[in-house]
Amino acid sequence: MTTKTLVAADAAQEGVDPAAFRATMRMIPTPVTIVTAAGPDGAPLGLTIGSFVSVSLEPTLVSFCVMKSSFTWAAIRSQGRFAVNVLASDQATHCRNFSSAAADRFDHVTWSPGPHGLPLVEGSLAWLACEIDTVHEAGDHDLVIGRVxxxxxxxxxxxxVFVRGGFAAPASL
Structure with missing residues (x-):
């Protein structure tokens, strides 16, 4: 087994080199989800999230991280509720679409309103309707805790799942 250690480019730099951190984290498979909400005008909002995890059973909580600078996140946050759509292995195009800067990410996606009017992406493996419990600042991201x-x-x-810069299904890992 070969071990490769990446160090900060500048030895005087405090902390970890962002490129080394990113290279390391790319090796860890993450689920691909789309977080959605209904905007103030009822129009669907959504963005791709690759950091979705279960937090607690009692109470039932989940979490994800999202860039603070995301305009879509700001609109979803203002609504107070969101849905997490867990994508299936044949839905990589949805991931790319909801990661883009496209004006209407729902143009080529079939969806229906779920509980609380939350947009649910058709063909997803599962969905979770949530309300925002807490939001913690975490560097350039917000750590969102949702009550299911x-x-x-x-x-x-x-x-x-997303791993090593590409998509995969768990069985192929």
């Missing part, structure tokens, strides 16, 4: 209000698994398939 409803959940449904709607499809039995492999989840879409």
């Amino acid at each position: 209000l409803a959940v449904e698994s709607s499809r039995d398939s492999d989840a879409l």
